[in-house]
Amino acid sequence: MPAIEARLKEIGVTLPTPVPPVANYVPFVISGHQLVVSGQICAGLDGKVAERHQGKIGGGLSPEVGKEAARFAAINVLAQAKAAIGDLDRIARCVRLGGFINCTPDFATLPQVMNGASDLMVEVFGDKGRHARTTVGVANLPLNCAVEVEALFELAR
């Protein structure tokens, strides 16, 4: 079993079947040694965004639930990465995550929410999972989901 698959099993993470794109875009593009993963929402294993992960952090949703949603979004990023390259061991580095948090205008502890995604990357990939990151609070996200995460990976040469 490839090392990253074994690691996912060890930490109890199951990757969902990636949802096929519903529009004229694709969930990932490989360009040279870069893998670009489209913004992934915090859908669960069943491909649906749970009610508890819909809405605004600082409004109906707590930061803890937001962190959980960020982890789900990151799991979907990994599912798309696996669909893109087959074997996650081919990832040389998680270069960057972009984190978009659906929040009220007065909610400011955005980094703690995004840590749900960042922590997963490091749990899964170790030092290769340590990434640059940009986290911002937005007015809304697709399907009212709480968190959306996009990613850039470097592939092994």
Add this chain to the structure above:
Amino acid sequence: MPAIEARLKEIGVTLPTPVPPVANYVPFVISGHQLVVSGQICAGLDGKVAERHQGKIGGGLSPEVGKEAARFAAINVLAQAKAAIGDLDRIARCVRLGGFINCTPDFATLPQVMNGASDLMVEVFGDKGRHARTTVGVANLPLNCAVEVEALFELAR
């Protein structure tokens, strides 16, 4: 006539004269085999944002008008890409679009709005136009415009 120019003509798209930058930034940068296009607002052929494309989707503007605005933003992306590389046939792939939708906090059908940009890329470039994408709803955009689109292209090697 280059193939992409012919295709633009066929689908009735006229590229505007790209607007020169009004600040200390430039509308595009080529770095290695990547062409990075600055966020383009939904200005029309005259370089101005029509009144109907100013404001917030979910507020004064309908999703249909938003989709139209997204198409305009994507047309401006193409105009800048052409200014950057001369011949759009040099584009090997539209790698990624970033879509920023000016919306009210309760408007959630953001993907449908952004499809106005994505659809154009695929109309123009075919499979090379199928891109990774991140769509988020934001508090506001330059000049109160409804949609802003940024792009990353891979150039033929």
Add this chain to the structure above:
Amino acid sequence: MPAIEARLKEIGVTLPTPVPPVANYVPFVISGHQLVVSGQICAGLDGKVAERHQGKIGGGLSPEVGKEAARFAAINVLAQAKAAIGDLDRIARCVRLGGFINCTPDFATLPQVMNGASDLMVEVFGDKGRHARTTVGVANLPLNCAVEVEALFELAR
């Protein structure tokens, strides 16, 4: 003294000690010839966000103060870039800045705010500092800071 260090001294810019990451992410990643710098908030030389740089442009904060905050965020980008590569003369090009402005939903002169960051890049690097740029207004930012700036640099080959 390296040219860029001399230039910083000439224009009176002191780079702060970069703040170590407080979470499972890193302030920069080098991938091939690209240097990706994480979103930097508008903290001052003491590593803290001044009260005058907390809040929303168009709300408590004026566009002029926002521009000042954008310059601080860009200074922090440079501090991280220096930590990443040691000598800023290794930068071949500032490829892209992403500017996130914490603003009220009705504040639209976002480009003028972001010019605080863009102007600094050109002051410091000259033509190599002329970058592609995306500027959007967001619902909130980490620590209620007024401006966050992320960057992509190309390193000399």
